[in-house]
Amino acid sequence: MKTQLIYSIDSSLKWKKRLKAGLSLVYQVQKETSLYVLKIVPFYLGPDNWRVNHLRRETTLLEMAKEVEGITHLVKDYGKNPKSKCAAILKEYFEGKSPEKEITDTTLQQKLQKTVRQLHSLGIADFDICSTNIIISPDKKTAKMVDFGSYLRFSSHNSHFKAYERQDNKNLDDLFKPIVW
Ligand SMILES: Nc1ncnc2c1ncn2[C@@H]1O[C@H](COP(=O)(O)OP(=O)(O)OP(=O)(O)O)[C@@H](O)[C@H]1O
Numbered sequence: 001m002k003t004q005l006i007y008s009i010d011s012s013l014k015w016k017k018r019l020k021a022g023l024s025l026v027y028q029v030q031k032e033t034s035l036y037v038l039k040i041v042p043f044y045l046g047p048d049n050w051r052v053n054h055l056r057r058e059t060t061l062l063e064m065a066k067e068v069e070g071i072t073h074l075v076k077d078y079g080k081n082p083k084s085k086c087a088a089i090l091k092e093y094f095e096g097k098s099p100e101k102e103i104t105d106t107t108l109q110q111k112l113q114k115t116v117r118q119l120h121s122l123g124i125a126d127f128d129i130c131s132t133n134i135i136i137s138p139d140k141k142t143a144k145m146v147d148f149g150s151y152l153r154f155s156s157h158n159s160h161f162k163a164y165e166r167q168d169n170k171n172l173d174d175l176f177k178p179i180v181w
């Protein structure tokens with residue numbers, strides 16, 4: 001079933017493993033010798049349901065954020081495919097794990113702060129900064145933000161933007177706070 005679906009989206013992709021299943025399907029796939037992430041939203045609820053629109057919004061952000069460091073970039077946008085009855089995108093795969101407890105490495109914190117600043121400079125804020133949307137490499141030296149299904153876009157004059165920027169910075173800093181028992 002999933003291999004058929006993936007084949008109908010892009011016959012050059014080989015299914016490797018499931019990263020998440022729900023209303024959207026997130027799979028690790030292989031193309032030639034490289035690994036990627038294929039994010040699929042089937043048209044269960046029709047081609048214009050909110051999940052499909054969510055994925056379209058993520059695609060818009062990734063197209064804007066091609067130069068931003070510390071995120072997994074868009075590799076290919078398959079758009080909405082009436083034949084395979086789904087919308088799908090291919091993203092870079094980043095090997096690692098979401099942090100299970102607070103992160104203590106200040107270099108990682110600074111790198112992620114830079115990513116957040118770069119996104120803010122594009123007028124993007126209120127993206128879902130939480131541990132499940134961050135992956136840390138096995139050597140713990142690099143981290144990337146992987147999910148931009150949810151965010152707001154602001155014009156430079158919007159008076160609410162600063163408040164959202166502050167909240168993003170706080171959400172990131174909270175991931176680095178030691179837990180007080
Ligand atoms: N590019 C990636 N590299 C490595 N792992 C990833 C990548 N993208 C996603 N994952 C893994 O798959 C999980 C689910 O992906 P993602 O967060 O994009 O889906 P989602 O939460 O369903 O998205 P949405 O919030 O748009 O509904 C992530 O928590 C992460 O563990």
Ligand SMILES: [Mg+2]
Binds near residue numbers: 132133147
């Ligand atoms: Mg997520």
